[in-house]
Amino acid sequence: MRSSFARSGLLTAGLCAAVALSTPALAQDKIKVGLILTLSGPAAALGQQARAAFEMALKDLGGKLGGREVELVVADDELKPDVAVTKVKGLIDRDKVDVVVGPTFSNILGAIAKPVTDAKVFLISPNAGPSPLAGKGCSPFFFATSYQNDQVHQVSGKVAQSRGYKTLYLLAPNYQAGKDAIAGVKRDYKGQIVEESYVPLNTLDFQSELAKIAAAKPDAVFTFMPGGMGVNLIKQYKQAGLADRIPLLSSxxxxESTLPAQGDAALGMFAGSNWAPDLDNPQNKAFVAAYVAQQKAVPATYAFQxxxxxxxxxxxxxxxxxxxxxxxxxxxxxxxxDFTSLRGAFKFSRNGFPVQDFYLTKVGKRPDGKLETQIVEKVFSDYVDSYLPECSIK
Structure with missing residues (x-):
């Protein structure tokens, strides 16, 4: 007959084994999501909108994804590719996240895509959509809930062509998304490009570019200037007296991330988008109302995506x-x-980019006096990005 000490030892050993066996299961109770966005600097408003909306969605889902509790690990990429790589590697190697959501900007996505997908971790972009990831650089571990960059800007090119603008001045930041923007405009616009100007990312003084525009006297201007760049450009464009003489198309x-700072200087200006706050469907109306109530601000595409x-x-x-x-x-x-998108109908191409509608929008005022973009017309329906044939995923 075994002693009580022996029986106790066996029991202790059994309990230890049980605990050891149960530990991995307990560790898997929560799904870890790494959220990497630009949360500081002149473009912080973009990332802050995305973070607020993602956290709002988690709350609306009862703090769970697919029935599992969520641990959200947030990182600020500071709009610096080297910082982003370091932080996303920390999310994967140290925090052991199951999925990465982000980033805001395409130069950051270009830097982190390979480290994330090489680790066989799924990467979901809620905004950036550089062309290389849609075409030859597509990955089975990458999805976007936004768009391929060219598509949003292609709206402006299509509109400029249909409105008979014979000359167009192009202005964008000198990085991948800026180049994709210009490429998107050119896809449908067949008139004369009088200038194709690229400025450094985070440029805030546009006086030299505005002088060139005034001298060139184009029929219209297209620009892509997100965040603080857009705030300053629109104010300076208005102050220079160009807003009343030369129509401005943009993305x-x-x-909604720049309008609070731009104020009435932005009224009446056009943009291309895959969504707007006044998009008429029940789920979008509920989202916008809830976001405005919680954040005291109108959501932008960064939030809805x-x-x-x-x-x-x-x-x-x-x-x-x-x-x-x-x-x-x-x-x-x-x-x-398998979800109900705020934009309505939604499906993916095999390259992980959405098939969706695109609109021309115009800045107007809501009944509460807040500025927002409002849909003028649908420009593309069920639009598949142009880089899909280059993607080798079957």
């Missing part, structure tokens, strides 16, 4: 029973896109 230059990113994650994880270890099953669930 992300006049939107981040909200959709959380809904996409929730739908995919429901399909896999909350599991993330079977990568093929999780990719198939992402591709299925």
């Amino acid at each position: 992300f230059t006049v939107d 981040a909200y959709d990113a959380a809904l996409l994650l929730d739908g995919a994880l429901k399909a896999t029973g909350g599991k993330t270890d079977d990568k093929e099953a999780l990719r198939a669930a992402f591709l299925k896109a």
